[in-house]
Amino acid sequence: MTGGRLPLTVVGGYLGAGKTTLINALLADPAGERIAVLVNDFGDIDIDARLMDSDDADVMSLTNGCICCSLADGFAEALDRIRDLAGRIDRVVIEVSGVGDPRKVAQWGHVPGFTLDGVVVLVDAKTVRERSRDRYVGETVLAQLAGADLVVVTRADLLDDTVTSEVERWLADMVAAPVLRAPVPTAVLFGPDPIGDDTLAVPEDHASTSHISMSRRFDAPVSRGSIDVWADARPGGVVRAKGIVRVDDRPDERTVLQVCGATTTVAVDGPWDGGESAVVAIALPGTSRAAIVKWLKLLR
Amino acid sequence: MTQTMILPAAVVHTMDPNHPQAEAVAVRDGWILALGTVDDLQAIDGATVDSRYADKVLLPGFVEAHSHGMAGAIWQHTYCGFFGRTDPVGRTWPGCTSVDEVIDRLRAADAAIADPGEPLLAWGLDPIYFPGDRLVATHLDRVSTTRRIFVLHASAHLATVNTVLMEAEGIGPDTLTEGVPKDAEGWPIGELQEPAAMFLAGRTFRSFFGRLQADEGIRHLGDIASIAGVTTLTDLGTSAITAEATISRWAGVVDDEAFPARVSLFHNPRFAATGDMDEAAAEVAALCPRSSDKLRLGHVKLVLDGSIQGLTARLRHPSYLNNVPNGLWQIPPEQVAGHLGAFHRAGLLVHAHCNGDEAVDVFLDAVEEVLAASPRLDHRHTVQHSQLTTPGQYRRIAALGLCANVFSNHTFFWGDQHVSTTVGADRAARMNSARTALDIGVPLSIHTDAPVTPLGSLHAAWCAVNRLTAGGRVLGPGERISVYEALRAVTLGAAYQLKMDDEIGSLAPGKRADMVVLDADPFDVDPVELRDVPVAGTVLGGTHHPGG
Numbered sequence: 001m002t003g004g005r006l007p008l009t010v011v012g013g014y015l016g017a018g019k020t021t022l023i024n025a026l027l028a029d030p031a032g033e034r035i036a037v038l039v040n041d042f043g044d045i046d047i048d049a050r051l052m053d054s055d056d057a058d059v060m061s062l063t064n065g066c067i068c069c070s071l072a073d074g075f076a077e078a079l080d081r082i083r084d085l086a087g088r089i090d091r092v093v094i095e096v097s098g099v100g101d102p103r104k105v106a107q108w109g110h111v112p113g114f115t116l117d118g119v120v121v122l123v124d125a126k127t128v129r130e131r132s133r134d135r136y137v138g139e140t141v142l143a144q145l146a147g148a149d150l151v152v153v154t155r156a157d158l159l160d161d162t163v164t165s166e167v168e169r170w171l172a173d174m175v176a177a178p179v180l181r182a183p184v185p186t187a188v189l190f191g192p193d194p195i196g197d198d199t200l201a202v203p204e205d206h207a208s209t210s211h212i213s214m215s216r217r218f219d220a221p222v223s224r225g226s227i228d229v230w231a232d233a234r235p236g237g238v239v240r241a242k243g244i245v246r247v248d249d250r251p252d253e254r255t256v257l258q259v260c261g262a263t264t265t266v267a268v269d270g271p272w273d274g275g276e277s278a279v280v281a282i283a284l285p286g287t288s289r290a291a292i293v294k295w296l297k298l299l300r
Numbered sequence: 301m302t303q304t305m306i307l308p309a310a311v312v313h314t315m316d317p318n319h320p321q322a323e324a325v326a327v328r329d330g331w332i333l334a335l336g337t338v339d340d341l342q343a344i345d346g347a348t349v350d351s352r353y354a355d356k357v358l359l360p361g362f363v364e365a366h367s368h369g370m371a372g373a374i375w376q377h378t379y380c381g382f383f384g385r386t387d388p389v390g391r392t393w394p395g396c397t398s399v400d401e402v403i404d405r406l407r408a409a410d411a412a413i414a415d416p417g418e419p420l421l422a423w424g425l426d427p428i429y430f431p432g433d434r435l436v437a438t439h440l441d442r443v444s445t446t447r448r449i450f451v452l453h454a455s456a457h458l459a460t461v462n463t464v465l466m467e468a469e470g471i472g473p474d475t476l477t478e479g480v481p482k483d484a485e486g487w488p489i490g491e492l493q494e495p496a497a498m499f500l501a502g503r504t505f506r507s508f509f510g511r512l513q514a515d516e517g518i519r520h521l522g523d524i525a526s527i528a529g530v531t532t533l534t535d536l537g538t539s540a541i542t543a544e545a546t547i548s549r550w551a552g553v554v555d556d557e558a559f560p561a562r563v564s565l566f567h568n569p570r571f572a573a574t575g576d577m578d579e580a581a582a583e584v585a586a587l588c589p590r591s592s593d594k595l596r597l598g599h600v601k602l603v604l605d606g607s608i609q610g611l612t613a614r615l616r617h618p619s620y621l622n623n624v625p626n627g628l629w630q631i632p633p634e635q636v637a638g639h640l641g642a643f644h645r646a647g648l649l650v651h652a653h654c655n656g657d658e659a660v661d662v663f664l665d666a667v668e669e670v671l672a673a674s675p676r677l678d679h680r681h682t683v684q685h686s687q688l689t690t691p692g693q694y695r696r697i698a699a700l701g702l703c704a705n706v707f708s709n710h711t712f713f714w715g716d717q718h719v720s721t722t723v724g725a726d727r728a729a730r731m732n733s734a735r736t737a738l739d740i741g742v743p744l745s746i747h748t749d750a751p752v753t754p755l756g757s758l759h760a761a762w763c764a765v766n767r768l769t770a771g772g773r774v775l776g777p778g779e780r781i782s783v784y785e786a787l788r789a790v791t792l793g794a795a796y797q798l799k800m801d802d803e804i805g806s807l808a809p810g811k812r813a814d815m816v817v818l819d820a821d822p823f824d825v826d827p828v829e830l831r832d833v834p835v836a837g838t839v840l841g842g843t844h845h846p847g848g
Contacts (some may be wrong), residue, residue, distance in 0.1 A: 014630045041575025072571050073540065076499050076509075099629040107496035110477040112470065136614075136633040136662065139626055206414055 006036075006082070006158060008092040008109040010189060012102025013122035014131055018093050018154035020044045022122065024063035027051075027066050031186045033090040034065035035153050037077050041259065042070060042095050053201065054251065069106050075287035076109050083113045091117070091190065099140055103147025117191060118260030121148035122182070125167045148177040150188070150239065156181050176240045178284070185211055191240045191260065192280040212237075212287055215280040216296040221248040222277070223300060227257065227284065230298040231264040237287025243279025245299070246272055304328045304347040305842065308338050311821060312358040314807040315791050325358060327813040330593075330841035334809055336825070352844070353836075357821045359787065360806050361814035361838055362757035363794035365564075365705050366651075366684055366747035368549075369535040372524055373517025374423050374558040374751050377508065378409040381454060383425030383770075385754050388523035390847065396425075399433045399488025406443040407450070419448040419465075419504045421511075426454035428609070428717060429770075435460045437490025450504045453751075455610055459492045461501055469502040506744040518553040526560040528756045529816035529835040532795070532804055533561055536651065536684070537568030537601030542583045547590065547597075554595045560838060560845035562814070564798050566651060568603070569639065576604045577642030583645050593841065599649045599798070601684075602639055603630040605659040607724050608687055608731075609714045613656035615688065621724050627656060637666035640681070644670050645841035649799060651705070652680045657688040664696050671700065682797045685749075687731050688723070694733075694740045703797045706732045708746040708764040708786075709753040711776075715769030729776035738785060745794040746786065758822070761786035783827055804805065815839040 011019050021035050024046045032245040039045060042060060053061040059081065067089070069078050075094075082092055091113065096102045102119045109116025121144050131141045145151060151171055155166040164181070171179045180188065189212060198250055222245050234241075241259035253268045257279055279299060283292055301540065308324040314335060322335040325342055334341055341347060373385050381401045382652040383395045396402040402425060409419050420443070427435060431826075440462035441697030442447045447467040452458075464474065466488060471487040477500060492498045499505055511517075525533055541547045547565075554563050567587070581600075588598040605627050606612025611620055612627040619626045631639060639664075643650050654660045660683060667681060682703040687710060688696070697704055710718070711732055718728035730736075737744050746760045753759075764786045767775050781789075795805025803812050819834040837847040 015634070043574050043576045043579070076505070079499075098632045098635075101628070104494065104496075107477050107479060107494065108499070110475065111496060111499050112502070116476070136658070137629065140629060143625075230832065265476070267476060 005115040006089060007084070007094050007112060007117035007190070008094065008114045009097060009117045010102045010109065010119045011122065012096040012119065012144050012148070013098070014124075014128075014144065015098035016120040017098075017124050018125065019122055022182075023093065023095055025183075027062060027068065030066050033190075034088065036069055036082050036085070036089045036092045036136060038069050038071050038075075038082075038092065038094045040071050040095065042068065047079070056071045066203060072234050075105070079108060079114065086113065086204070094126045099137070101147060106147070111277050115256070115267070116265070117258070118149040118263070119147055120150045120189060121145055121150060121177075122125045122152045122154050123171065125153045125159055125164050128131060129167060129170060145175050148175060150184075151175055151179045151289060152182050152184055153179060154182045158210065159264070178236075178261045180284070187211065187213065187282055188239055191242045192282050193240055193260065194244075196245055203296075204262045208287055212283040212285070212289065212292065213280065214289070214292050214296065216299065218245060218277040218299070221246045221251050223247070224249045227266060228300045230295065231266065233295055233298055234259060234264065235283070235287060235291040235295050237283040238246060238281050240293060241279060241281040243299075244275070244277065245279060276280065302329060304333060306338065306341045306344075306349045307353050307358070307839075308348050308351055308352045309358040310355050312807060313823065315360050315789075316806045316808045318373075319808070321691050322807075325807060325813070325815070327839075327842040330813055330843075331684065332807055332809055332811050332813050335807060341396060353817055356836055357473040358807070358815045359818065359822070360791040360804065361816045361840065362529050363745075363798065363800070363805055364525075364530050364747060364750070364755060364757060364790070365554050365682075365745045365794035365797045366536050366707075367488040367533045367750040367755055368538045370512055370538060371520055371755050372519070373512040373514070375520050375524070376421075376511050376514075376517065378405065378420065378422040378819075379424050380405045380422050380451065382426045382429040383754070384656040385424070385833065386524070386527055387803050388520040390406055390526070390527055396432075398430055399435055399439055402435060402451075403439055403442055406440070406449065410444050410447060412558045413447070416446060417422065420450070421448060421504070421508045425451050425452050425460065434491075437461060437463045437466065437488070440490065448504045450501055450508055452508065457494055457610065459498045459501065460490050461492060461504070462490065462632065465501060465504055469500055469504075471500050475500065502523050507614060513726025515549060515553050516551060519559070521563075522553075522559045522561050522702060524750075524844040525756050526838045527835065529818070529838055529847070530755060530757060530759075530799070531561055531814040531816065531838050531840050532564070532800065533755070534564045534798070535564060536565045536805070537570070537603070539565060540571035541565050541567055541587065541597065542572060551590065551595055555592050557843070558688065558747065559594065560843075562594045562596065563841070564599060564800075564805070566599045566601040566602045567597075570603070578638050578646075580623050581646035581648060584643070584648060595641070596798070596800070599651065600643045601651050603653040603655060604636065604663060605629060605656050608655050608710075609717060611722065613629050613687070614658040615656040615663075615723070616658045616661065620722060626658070633662045636662055637669045639671040640666050641674065644676060644679060644681070647676075651684045651797070652681070653684045655685040655687050655707075657690055657693065660689050660693050661688065664693065664700065667700050667702060669805035671711065680743075680799060686737075688727065689733065689737075691733075691736050691740070694742055697737075698741050703743040703745070704737050705745040705747050705794070705797055706734050706737065706764070708732050708747050708760050709732060711763045711767050712770055713753050714760075715775045718770040719769075719773070719775070723825055730779060732764075732774070733776070733779045734781045734789070735779040736783075738781060743793065743796055745797050746789045747794075756831070757790035757836070758833055759831045761790050762827075765827050765830055769829075783823060783830060786830075787822060813839055813842040
């Protein structure tokens, strides 16, 4: 929760890109979070019967605290319903229809009670290039990619690695967003908890295949000017960052810094509550730690 | 009560080629018993003559095969569109042709609301007709600085609100939503674009759309129908009719004797909680037994694309003018056959919204695939809107046994914009090509898509006959059809597409006594005055509804 607002993540991608697989995985293992997923079709949600708590036409409740809510009545209805459950939910994930524009749906992440966490667009490694040239849906697929904060390549296991890598390079050339390969850790998908305690420390687990998490705490307010510089200098490997900081020109308010792939947002979400002023970054395996440290130190 | 009523008229046009005209119609128990001369009909035992329509002209009641329930409900809010419109009590509101006229209209509405906490809700604003003049919050602040104002644009994708509403709902410089344009100082100008931004209007947004769900809205639909001479109309997929509360609400109002029209409620799978179309088809089929004389259930609407004036319809090459990107799919093209197939196999009738010609291509391919796998006679699946359908596509439509319901009213309301902005003069001239469809033998209807354009079959017929734009240009004279063909399209043609042609749509013994009462003969007036023929009321199943 951020200042009482529920973080909202949008999951888009064309038919067969793996959206439902991702949603089902989140519901089966929500990593301690109570997630509300908003979907067009309950029929594809595959829940272990032992997890099923209650079920009606519009809302399905799970024993792990997650719920699944139908979008049949539209976004306004569904978000009103979720807002009524405030306090029982930690996060919202919206599954966009296969032809939907996730960037448009993301605008619902700015309505009162919610805060946009990011737009994740999934692509099927095998079909995405062909689809992007399709007479009927090429533009739709390209528009989805253009609106992504993070692109996640799925079904790579069905292809030769060199083919997948080629697809990933093709995507990286085309979109500003980082291109990741599924499965993606929850901390990357949803971003880190902004209250970190491993201040610029090298994590214990520094195997080269792990994502890197680094954070920084601030004792004094951060200057507005340094935020602008920082926002423009993100090292390529940083895929996520989140901070709740006190800023010099608005010291009585909480300023939320968020990096989701290529998109950085800076927003005020309520009065300063006297908590910790800190920022946490997550980077892809192999990213230079020195570069991340240098980047986080730009905030001053 | 079995009483035979003879209704003499100046003339009865039956739309039945075997007996095109009559002096009078005899009605018993809501059905037509006979047509003929008054003398002939008086031979019927126990018949009495009711001369109330002696100087009127009777035709089969008009049938609107593409309208929406909201056409009535929306009148709970203040109209401020560019063209004049008639409300459910028969009052015609002149069009607001400038921002100043919009403000005057809203001021009058503001003065009429006693409770200062009550919002002022308005609809129909169409700034496309006064280019260069954008309605913003500061205009609405001239109406009120204390009452919340919410003005929905004609496209329904946009609203303009006043400053007090923005302050109440926290819409300000920190608002991140993309559809909230701001001025040079960073303050929102009062426009809320697309649903997520409109939702920021909070409780005002909810009261605008919430009120449309009241019973009163359905009653208003009946009122505007009888004023327009429409005796059967549709809600084409805009109500969640598989929800018990919704279907009960419709049944409660429509089945009431006082309600002056028959309504066919189409199911839109968008409202189904399931994405499994076979399940959705079973849900619709389960609704069929709830059909009554007046309320009809069991048909399905699929929406493939958006609108041409909204630049969201899917167009074939060369798409829109000025390099505007092609439109948006509402269903993934490769799923259309699956959706259609499920309803088709369940024996249901499907009407598919296809504004653009590329959407038509996708639908025709789907129909071909579905029919190859599951042949079915007399399916009557229908291409709705069909605005840019080419002659080649119409030949496929005919071969596949499909119908077309053409959006003729577009020629008048947006014809000039289609020439200048959307597709250019050449393609605009062949938009809504009713002549081509008829010549190829496609079962034709024409429609208003009310409330997108005002409910009014005479206006739609006038458009198809004259093809005049609001700016006075004849758009594609080669696509004009005759008065008879146009009136057939809004009676029997539409009834056919609703599978009701054996009971309504023409006047013949054994059909329902559904009639429109006109003050002049539409076959006698100058065709350019067809839309001005006054409607005096309707008869529904023998019951008189004066209208207005």
